[in-house]
Amino acid sequence: MSQTIEAPVRVERAETEEERDADRPWIVIVWNDPVNLMTYVTLVFQKLFGYSRAKAEHLMLQVHNEGKAVVSSGTREKAEYDVSRLHAHGLWATLQED
Amino acid sequence: MTALPDGGYAVELGDAEREVLRRLAEELRELLTADDPAVARLFPAAYRDDPAASAEYEGLVRDGLLGGRLDALTRLDATAGAKRLSHADVEAWCGVLNDLRLVLGERLGVTEDLYEEDIDPRDPRAPELAVYGWLTWLQGEVVEALSTRLE
Numbered sequence: 001m002s003q004t005i006e007a008p009v010r011v012e013r014a015e016t017e018e019e020r021d022a023d024r025p026w027i028v029i030v031w032n033d034p035v036n037l038m039t040y041v042t043l044v045f046q047k048l049f050g051y052s053r054a055k056a057e058h059l060m061l062q063v064h065n066e067g068k069a070v071v072s073s074g075t076r077e078k079a080e081y082d083v084s085r086l087h088a089h090g091l092w093a094t095l096q097e098d
Numbered sequence: 099m100t101a102l103p104d105g106g107y108a109v110e111l112g113d114a115e116r117e118v119l120r121r122l123a124e125e126l127r128e129l130l131t132a133d134d135p136a137v138a139r140l141f142p143a144a145y146r147d148d149p150a151a152s153a154e155y156e157g158l159v160r161d162g163l164l165g166g167r168l169d170a171l172t173r174l175d176a177t178a179g180a181k182r183l184s185h186a187d188v189e190a191w192c193g194v195l196n197d198l199r200l201v202l203g204e205r206l207g208v209t210e211d212l213y214e215e216d217i218d219p220r221d222p223r224a225p226e227l228a229v230y231g232w233l234t235w236l237q238g239e240v241v242e243a244l245s246t247r248l249e
Binding site for chain 1: 204208209
């Protein structure tokens with residue numbers, strides 16, 4: 001995503017918030033839902049993030065048992081990109097500041 | 099579904115099952131093209147507490163998300179009768195099956211404990227619940243086959 005798309009949103013923010021944005025990472029959360037298969041969610045985590053089977057299963061179980069899990073983090077642009085890939089695979093994902 | 103040594107996959111489905119799959123895929127294509135509310139679950143909000151940011155995100159990604167799904171439906175329609183599928187074909191099948199289950203699941207109000215009780219034949223949802231159950235079984239087979247490649 002290009003800076004020119006980001007700029008209109010950031011201009012509206014106060015300067016002090018913008019300074020903080022540069023330092024604080026964004027996190028990507030996957031939320032539990034009653035349809036997605038556990039084996040499918042595990043596969044998606046392996047495929048999209050290159051996680052080992054063990055790590056992907058651990059995150060999947062966290063989603064399943066606790067209702068949500070943080071699956072990645074980074075700049076806002078990276079987090080939005082990760083969210084869009086998760087959405088493309090039918091998972092319910094959101095991003096927020098850490 | 100079985101992963102083959104040459105990188106492809108063998109599919110064993112009856113003709114009637116393949117026809118059901120084709121028909122369901124066609125119905126999903128119509129819903130997507132019409133932007134029916136039934137497919138809203140396939141385009142979730144990216145920001146929990148920021149509708150403006152979510153709207154901006156949607157403006158950027160929606161066409162790509164929609165296009166990807168329509169491409170997968172096209173690929174499934176083209177390969178629904180095949181006995182051997184490529185890896186890309188199977189990934190498309192997996193995506194279509196997941197989308198079908200999400201849309202149907204939402205319509206039926208499925209919960210995680212759906213299979214703890216048998217379907218009551220008098221339940222008006224019974225035929226669709228049976229379809230949902232079959233799609234769940236098939237996607238499970240597909241995911242298992244795809245997973246063998248990642249071990």
